[in-house]
Amino acid sequence: MRAARPVDVFVLGLGPAGARAAAAAAHRGLGVLAVDRKLEAGRPVQCAEFVPALIGIDVAQLAGSVRQGIRAMDTFVEDKAPDRTQPFPGQMIDRAAFDARLVDGARAAGAQCHFATRVRAIAPDGRVTLDDASCIAPRVLVGADGPRSLAGRAIGRANRELVETRQVTVALGRAHDATDVFLSSAIPGGYGWLFPKGDVANVGAGVERAHMGRLKAIVAQLHARLAAEGRVGREVLALTGGAIPVGGMVKPWGRLGDTLVLLAGDAAGLTNPVTGAGIASAVHSGALAGDAAAAFVGGDGAACLDYEDELEALFGASLARAVRRRRELAQSAADAAALRRGWIAYPEYWMGTDHLSPVSTGDKP
Numbered sequence: 001m002r003a004a005r006p007v008d009v010f011v012l013g014l015g016p017a018g019a020r021a022a023a024a025a026a027h028r029g030l031g032v033l034a035v036d037r038k039l040e041a042g043r044p045v046q047c048a049e050f051v052p053a054l055i056g057i058d059v060a061q062l063a064g065s066v067r068q069g070i071r072a073m074d075t076f077v078e079d080k081a082p083d084r085t086q087p088f089p090g091q092m093i094d095r096a097a098f099d100a101r102l103v104d105g106a107r108a109a110g111a112q113c114h115f116a117t118r119v120r121a122i123a124p125d126g127r128v129t130l131d132d133a134s135c136i137a138p139r140v141l142v143g144a145d146g147p148r149s150l151a152g153r154a155i156g157r158a159n160r161e162l163v164e165t166r167q168v169t170v171a172l173g174r175a176h177d178a179t180d181v182f183l184s185s186a187i188p189g190g191y192g193w194l195f196p197k198g199d200v201a202n203v204g205a206g207v208e209r210a211h212m213g214r215l216k217a218i219v220a221q222l223h224a225r226l227a228a229e230g231r232v233g234r235e236v237l238a239l240t241g242g243a244i245p246v247g248g249m250v251k252p253w254g255r256l257g258d259t260l261v262l263l264a265g266d267a268a269g270l271t272n273p274v275t276g277a278g279i280a281s282a283v284h285s286g287a288l289a290g291d292a293a294a295a296f297v298g299g300d301g302a303a304c305l306d307y308e309d310e311l312e313a314l315f316g317a318s319l320a321r322a323v324r325r326r327r328e329l330a331q332s333a334a335d336a337a338a339l340r341r342g343w344i345a346y347p348e349y350w351m352g353t354d355h356l357s358p359v360s361t362g363d364k365p
């Protein structure tokens, strides 16, 4: 076996969570090595590209990636006319450009960022093996490697519940400034969407894994309906998809020998289980993970506990409510009333005798 290269912080994955973690840790003077198996940042895009307005306050890189503003959300329950939620401020971004800008930010802070580099294995002593068989021995390993996180599995913290998605990009017939959401018992465990992005739109759906076999037909049907209404073109310009964690937050840290492992973004299960929105929480948790890594390397052995507390304070209530609503809907007849109670646009979603209150993930209208 080759000698392992020591490094303060190794970041696995250069999506929004990893790029922000790398930037934060490098900014604090640590040696940071970050890798991603993709050939370039953000491509292929696996995202519907909507972010809530508030994300712009602390992510300067957003500015150059915005493709259009969003002012409202239109929710269609079965075949009923839509219910409009306004204001529902946000932006449609060019996700590939956004991710690339975040990586530029990490490099500018001093992090070494390498693409086309896959992590092959993570050993019980925390050593990381890359696909060229080289070996890294990090003080801190930040697992920002998405829903099926290798780092999460290495510490026994895998996302157990995933929704599968499929999305086509099509021409948009007429300008639109709302995100359209389609709720139906025929889309189990998820919803359909039309998100406008300038002269194109992302049209897709997510469903429980058990119904994956129907996903292609569900999206084709939604696309055909929207095309028949003259809202979008028939030609498919791009096709994507991917998994979304919907089980809520996993414990976001663990130890492998002397190495501290911190999970961020989708790897930590921070995507909202109802909306599927995870960019904002990836960005925020990534920065916090980078700060926690710096604190740990600086001698603060409790940095991982503080990190967990911060994530819980920021996202815990919102995720807990969404997990609960998802489960209620799954156990119901999924009639119109149940669909409304399971979606953020309706007051029923936010009601409850529990102690939970919405928090700043941007998912509350």
Ligand SMILES: Cc1cc2nc3c(=O)[nH]c(=O)nc-3n(C[C@H](O)[C@H](O)[C@H](O)COP(=O)(O)OP(=O)(O)OC[C@H]3O[C@@H](n4cnc5c(N)ncnc54)[C@H](O)[C@@H]3O)c2cc1C
Pocket (backbone or CB within 6 Å): 012, 013, 014, 015, 016, 017, 018, 035, 036, 037, 038, 046, 047, 048, 049, 050, 051, 117, 118, 119, 120, 144, 145, 146, 147, 150, 165, 166, 167, 204, 240, 241, 242, 243, 244, 264, 265, 266, 267, 271, 276, 277, 278, 279, 280, 282
């Ligand atoms: C179809 C779809 C639509 C979505 N739409 C929205 C939306 O509109 N708004 C929103 O907020 N969220 C949306 N999401 C969710 C959002 O995309 C994620 O929450 C977000 O990307 C999480 O960021 P991340 O950095 O945690 O993970 P990711 O962006 O998944 O980044 C993880 C990175 O790790 C890399 N990686 C994984 N394993 C390895 C390995 N072994 N070696 C090297 N690299 C590795 C991957 O290549 C990837 O680049 C959507 C998701 C899907 C699938």
